[in-house]
Each structure stands twice: as C-alpha cells, then as structure tokens.
Amino acid sequence: MTSVCRPCDADRIAWLTLKLTPGLGNRSILRLARHFRSPSAVLQATGAALAAVSGLRPQALRALLQNRPIRDPGAEWESLQDKGICLVCLGDPDYPANLAVIPDPPAVLFVQGSLEPRDLVSVAVVGSRSASALGMVFTEQLCADLARQAVTIVSGMAVGIDSAAHRGALKGDGRTLAVLGCGLDVDYPRANRKLREAVTQSGALISEFPLGALPEPGHFPSRNRIISGLALGVAVVEAGHRSGSLITARLALEQGREVFAVPGPARHYRSIGPHQLLRDGAKLLESAADILQEIAPQVRPSAGLRAETTAQNSEASGSQSHTADETMLLQLLQRVPMHIDEISRLLHWPASRAAVVLLALELKGAVRQLPGKSFVRVV
Numbered sequence: 001m002t003s004v005c006r007p008c009d010a011d012r013i014a015w016l017t018l019k020l021t022p023g024l025g026n027r028s029i030l031r032l033a034r035h036f037r038s039p040s041a042v043l044q045a046t047g048a049a050l051a052a053v054s055g056l057r058p059q060a061l062r063a064l065l066q067n068r069p070i071r072d073p074g075a076e077w078e079s080l081q082d083k084g085i086c087l088v089c090l091g092d093p094d095y096p097a098n099l100a101v102i103p104d105p106p107a108v109l110f111v112q113g114s115l116e117p118r119d120l121v122s123v124a125v126v127g128s129r130s131a132s133a134l135g136m137v138f139t140e141q142l143c144a145d146l147a148r149q150a151v152t153i154v155s156g157m158a159v160g161i162d163s164a165a166h167r168g169a170l171k172g173d174g175r176t177l178a179v180l181g182c183g184l185d186v187d188y189p190r191a192n193r194k195l196r197e198a199v200t201q202s203g204a205l206i207s208e209f210p211l212g213a214l215p216e217p218g219h220f221p222s223r224n225r226i227i228s229g230l231a232l233g234v235a236v237v238e239a240g241h242r243s244g245s246l247i248t249a250r251l252a253l254e255q256g257r258e259v260f261a262v263p264g265p266a267r268h269y270r271s272i273g274p275h276q277l278l279r280d281g282a283k284l285l286e287s288a289a290d291i292l293q294e295i296a297p298q299v300r301p302s303a304g305l306r307a308e309t310t311a312q313n314s315e316a317s318g319s320q321s322h323t324a325d326e327t328m329l330l331q332l333l334q335r336v337p338m339h340i341d342e343i344s345r346l347l348h349w350p351a352s353r354a355a356v357v358l359l360a361l362e363l364k365g366a367v368r369q370l371p372g373k374s375f376v377r378v379v
Contacts, residue, residue: 125237
C-alpha cells in the first residue's frame with residue numbers, strides 16, 4: 001500500500017493542531033488522545049477535563065484552552081499538500097507496524113515518498129559521521145546485499161555511514177527510509193540534497209517534526225527512537241564513545257530489537273562504540289548473512305505480506321520471481337540434500353554469498369534447511 005495524501009478531515013486536522021500546540025510534546029499528545037479517545041475530542045474538552053489529565057505542562061494547557069497553535073492548522077495542511085508531504089497519524093492503516101508498538105510512537109509522521117507493507121522487513125544501519133573510507137565501502141555493500149534480499153534500509157540521512165547506507169540500498173535497487181531530525185522542508189544536510197531526492201523515489205523521507213523545524217541537537221535522540229523503531233534490528237558501523245549511534249542501539253534494545261556491531265581496528269576511536277556493543281552482547285556483523293539469519297524468525301510470522309505480493313506477481317507471470325543468484329542456485333539444488341559448503345564450491349561463491357541467497361529462498365518457501373547446514377529444493 002502506498003501512502004497518499006488524503007482529503008482534509010476533522011481528525012487529521014485535529015492531530016495536526018495538537019502537533020502545532022506549543023508545549024505539547026509527543027507523550028502528552030498520546031496521553032490526551034488515549035484519555036479522550038480521539039484528537040478531535042481533545043480539542044473540544046473543557047478546561048476541567050483537560051486539567052484532570054496528569055502530566056500536562058501549564059503552557060500546553062493554556063495553549064489548548066486558548067486555541068493557540070504556532071501556525072494555522074488549515075494553512076499548514078494546504079502547505080503540506082503543496083509540497084507533496086503526507087500526514088500519517090497513529091492508527092492509520094499505512095502507519096508503520098513496527099513503529100506503532102514501541103512505548104512512545106510518534107503521534108504524527110510527516111512523510112515524503114511512500115510507505116509500503118514490505119517495509120515491515122527493515123534493518124537500520126547507523127554509524128559515524130566522520131567515517132573511514134573502508135567503513136563507507138563496507139556499509140554500501142552490506143546495504144546493497146540486504147536490499148537485494150527485499151530488506152528495507154533505515155537510516156538518518158547524516159553524512160558518513162548513514163549516507164552510505166542509503167546509497168547502498170539504492171545501489172541494490174531496494175527501498176530505504178530516511179528519518180530526519182528537522183522538518184522535511186529544511187535542506188539539511190545540504191551535501192545530501194541529491195540523495196534526499198533519490199530516497200523519495202525509492203522509499204521515503206520521514207520526520208515527526210513539522211515544517212520549518214530546524215535540526216536542533218535535542219531533536220536527534222527523538223529521531224533515533226524512530227530509526228530503531230521502524231526496524232527489526234540496528235547495525236552499528238564505526239562509532240565513537242559518545243556517538244548518537246550508541247543511543248540508537250540502546251533504544252533498539254529497549255524496544256526489543258536485535259543489535260549488530262561491526263568490529264574495527266583495536267584502540268581506534270571509531271571502534272570504541274562497536275566494540276563496547278559487542279562486549280555487551282551485540283551480534284557480530286561481517287556480512288548481510290549475519291543479519292538475515294538473526295531476523296529470519298521475526299520475518300517469517302509476517303511473511304504473509306510478502307507472500308501476498310509474491311502470489312499476485314506469480315499469478316500474473318505464471319512463475320515465482322527470483323533474482324539471478326537465486327535462479328542459479330535453484331538450478332543447482334535438487335531434491336537430494338546438499339551441504340552449503342558443496343553449494344559454495346560448485347557455484348564458486350564465498351560461503352557468505354551462498355548463505356544470503358539460501359536464506360532468501362528459504363523465506364520464499366523455495367528451499368528448506370535440514371539439520372547440519374544442508375538444504376533441499378521444495379519447489
């Protein structure tokens with residue numbers, strides 16, 4: 001399902017009004033909406049009813065009672081549509097399912113591009129802004145490999161590792177979501193202007209901040225919880241001891257996500273963050289196969305989304321859609337079990353490449369893994 005801008009309606013304008021109310025943070029908006037059952041009911045509530053809701057700041061309470069949002073919500077709605085930015089609210093059918101279940105999901109998302117059901121199978125890749133050339137190359141290849149296996153790449157559009165993650169997804173002809181710490185109309189970072197345009201064509205730019213919001217330091221921890229919340233797991237590539245990437249990893253753990261870390265040279269400042277994560281129990285990350293093997297149990301229960309799309313494609317084409325690598329492996333694999341090492345030897349592939357392709361075929365139901373790392377074709 002593609003996210004499209006809808007006609008203006010009372011609830012949508014109500015969500016936007018709450019978002020534009022000064023002093024009213026996301027947790028307060030959620031608390032009010034749950035207490036009164038709808039955002040429209042919040043705006044119609046009496047002063048006594050609003051005062052009965054715990055945790056509201058006096059400034060927010062006054063602004064609600066006096067109906068003083070920072071800008072006119074109706075004009076803001078028109079501006080969003082003029083800019084091709086959609087308003088996706090908590091409870092909408094196209095609100096990201098992974099994000100909806102975190103403790104403090106954004107009440108409102110501003111989206112430029114599209115959100116699709118297949119984005120449920122997402123991995124966040126984050127790291128240092130001052131990344132090494134080796135780290136950038138590794139990240140691009142990792143994300144390209146994941147994208148080729150229908151994994152959506154999530155990152156934060158910062159320079160360095162984030163940018164390499166988005167470029168890798170595009171290189172792999174996949175989808176990517178960029179979560180910003182500013183309004184979607186703010187040109188930040190300027191160096192990524194062309195990359196931002198490419199992301200809107202193959203995924204989406206996402207922010208919980210309204211138009212004109214500048215990239216203030218306090219916005220980025222909030223942004224990081226969305227990055228981790230959208231994904232099944234978070235991978236950290238190069239990070240210093242005070243890196244925002246470590247905040248994202250901590251949030252991922254609190255949200256019940258997997259955390260992966262790429263080891264680096266000993267004693268190097270860019271290795272401090274990943275090495276600390278590895279000491280704390282993060283999964284070692286050396287290739288896309290390491291991620292795919294870990295997230296597979298989480299992907300399978302929701303594979304119906306992809307299976308439905310695959311079934312529609314198969315119905316139209318008369319056959320299951322496979323990549324060139326998958327087709328080559330299926331031609332080799334017979335109904336007699338074959339060990340992964342034998343598959344790698346016969347195809348002249350490294351074991352990591354064979355593992356990635358085999359897992360993709362397993363998720364599609366085309367092969368089945370047997371005990372001892374042997375595989376058999378089932379279609």
